[in-house]
Amino acid sequence: MFEEEAGKPVDRAASFGSEAVDSIKTVAAFGQELQILRTLTKLSEPDHKRRNMLAFAASLFFGLSQAIPCVIVALLYFYGGKRYADGTSDLATVRRLLDRSHERSARR
Numbered sequence: 756m757f758e759e760e761a762g763k764p765v766d767r768a769a770s771f772g773s774e775a776v777d778s779i780k781t782v783a784a785f786g787q788e789l790q791i792l793r794t795l796t797k798l799s800e801p802d803h804k805r806r807n808m809l810a811f812a813a814s815l816f817f818g819l820s821q822a823i824p825c826v827i828v829a830l831l832y833f834y835g836g837k838r839y840a841d842g843t844s845d846l847a848t849v850r851r852l853l854d855r856s857h858e859r860s861a862r863r
Contacts, residue, residue: 831856 835849 828853828856 831853835852838844839849
């Protein structure tokens with residue numbers, strides 16, 4: 756009986772203390788609201804440096820992918836013209852070489 760009566764004030768004090776701590780946490784959280792919003796805004800912004808680097812790499816590789824077939828055809832014309840000029844190949848053979856290269860590129 757005495758323990759129950761003596762425990763009531765302790766329970767009320769613990770409850771009051773818990774509510775006070777919760778209130779302090781709430782006030783602290785509201786006080787940090789601007790800082791948290793700034794941090795979230797900063798983290799949600801896109802990384803412009805990375806985006807620019809990826810765009811540069813994509814444009815470079817696209818340009819190379821478009822240039823490679825042109826370079827190959829130019830080398831075939833050079834090689835065929837050199838063989839025709841040396842007399843080691845006739846015009847029909849050079850033409851077949853170029854036609855085969857165009858057929859292979861059209862299949863892909």
